[in-house]
Structures are given as structure tokens and as C-alpha cells.
Amino acid sequence: MQNESEHRRLSVEFVEWALLQAQAGANPEVMLGPLIEQGWEEGAAADALDDAMRDYLQRHAQDHGLPTSLPVPSPVRNNDTGEIVLPDRNVRVLCNMLLPRVVVFGSLLSDEECAAFIELARPRLRRSDTLNLDTGADEPNDGRTSEGVYLQRGQDALCQRVEGRIAALLDWPVENGEGLQILRYGPGAEYKPHHDYFDPARPGSAKTLARGGQRVASLVMYLNTPERGGATVFPDVHFEVSAIRGNAVFFSYDRPHPMTKTLHGGAPVHAGEKWILTKWLRSGEHH
Ligand SMILES: O=C(O)CCC(=O)C(=O)O
Numbered sequence: 001m002q003n004e005s006e007h008r009r010l011s012v013e014f015v016e017w018a019l020l021q022a023q024a025g026a027n028p029e030v031m032l033g034p035l036i037e038q039g040w041e042e043g044a045a046a047d048a049l050d051d052a053m054r055d056y057l058q059r060h061a062q063d064h065g066l067p068t069s070l071p072v073p074s075p076v077r078n079n080d081t082g083e084i085v086l087p088d089r090n091v092r093v094l095c096n097m098l099l100p101r102v103v104v105f106g107s108l109l110s111d112e113e114c115a116a117f118i119e120l121a122r123p124r125l126r127r128s129d130t131l132n133l134d135t136g137a138d139e140p141n142d143g144r145t146s147e148g149v150y151l152q153r154g155q156d157a158l159c160q161r162v163e164g165r166i167a168a169l170l171d172w173p174v175e176n177g178e179g180l181q182i183l184r185y186g187p188g189a190e191y192k193p194h195h196d197y198f199d200p201a202r203p204g205s206a207k208t209l210a211r212g213g214q215r216v217a218s219l220v221m222y223l224n225t226p227e228r229g230g231a232t233v234f235p236d237v238h239f240e241v242s243a244i245r246g247n248a249v250f251f252s253y254d255r256p257h258p259m260t261k262t263l264h265g266g267a268p269v270h271a272g273e274k275w276i277l278t279k280w281l282r283s284g285e286h287h
């Protein structure tokens, strides 16, 4: 016999209340508790809550002329495994947040892989550019004082291995990934808060959007542990992730809009240097 609760619907008031809880960073148990008390089966309640919140946000977006939601990689569910077993590595889940959608991974890269990426980049570093969304040109930006190098997707065995691992971790096709980027921040360098998606309303976005669609997620992997500073910060929610060698922060944005609360930056390095490897994921095949 089917569980009767699978056919029940959540009231609009309950969904609005649940959204407020999610925005305040509440643990999903806070939302599920009252439903379970009313006799809902836990899995059915979690699914109903997910669906209702997604519907509510989609309707809210349409009513307010916001961009519609795109599918995004979704590496873990709430309160799921603390260790994801991939074909070539076990990766830890250290932290998992719904809004903004952020997951912190432990031990995604080995120390040897981190060192190899740094050695690959060191002789080829150039002052980082940023895409100017008004003109479509890549140019230096005062808010981004790092140096970096872009790698081609699949350019060598190391890139292929790590790209395959990321695709397995995120369940997102390798072809939808941009080439990896390595960045080095020296003492005092930073990347001021920004969004990684391309604002579709700006003229400079069209060219890059035509090559793989919108960016829908970012994975920032730490190649070393700075002596002090260099955290990845999410100012909308006063949250920061420490840069620790081998760990990574994932965040997704299902529409190119600040409502995703994915404003983020690389805070200034106070002592030592900071090296990261970034993978941006597109909605379509990137070429
Ligand atoms: O340096 C960081 O922690 C963030 C880097 C970043 O935002 C990016 O590469 O887009």
C-alpha cells in the first residue's frame, strides 16, 4: 500500500515559513520536524519540501521577471554520507549548505597533485584578467590582483584525471566544464566579491554564453594552505571557507541572479601565498 503522505500537499504558508528558515541557514530537520509530527514519512516529507520550494521559487521568479532556473550539479543530499567514494579517491563532505548552495569537500586532491599543478603553473603565470561584461574584452581588473594560467580541458594526464574525478563527484559531464584555471595570490592579493555567472543583460556576455551556455557552478580547489588569510568568503551570508591544501569549495547558482546569494571572493592573503585551481561548470557543452 502506498503511503498516504506521498499524496499530501504542503500549504503555501508552510512553504513560505520553510523558505524563511532556509534563508536563515536552518538545518532541514527544523522544517521536517513539524511534518513528521503530523504523520509524514521522513523521505516523503523531504521530497515534498524540495518540490514545493522549487515550485515556489520558480513562480516567484516568473512573477518578478527573474531569469528561470537551470539544472545544476548536486553532489550531496542533506545529512547524507560524509565520504563520497569515487573510482580513484574518497572525498569527504565537510559542510553542506542550502542557500547559498555550498558544499565544502575535504581531500579532493592529493598533496602530490596539488604540488604538480603549482609546478605546472609557476613558470607560466600572468596577471589575471576578468571578462568586461560591457565590451566582451578580457582585461586586468583592480579587484583581482592574482596571477594565473588557463589550462586546456584534457591537456595532460593530470588534468584528465582531476577532470574525470570532478565529473564523477558532481555527476556533471566533463564536456560541460571549462578548462581548469590556476591562480596564485601573493601577500596582499585578493579577488573582491563577485558572481561567477554571466549577466545575460550585459552586452559582453553574449559571446561567452554562446560557447557552452551559462555558468551554473564553481569548484575552487586549494593547492596550498596560506600562512594567514586567503579564505573564500560569501559576504551575503557572512560565511567563509578556510583555504586548506587538497580541500575545495563547491557552489552552484541555478540562475544568473544575486538571489542565489553566491556573491563570493578570495579574501586578502595576509602572510604567505595562496594557490587555487578553479573549475567552472556550464549548463551545456563548453568549446
Ligand atoms: O580565491 C578564491 O577563494 C575565490 C576564487 C574565485 O572566486 C574565482 O576564481 O572565481
Ligand SMILES: [Fe+2]
Residues within 6 Å of the ligand: 194, 195, 196, 218, 264
Ligand atoms: Fe569567483
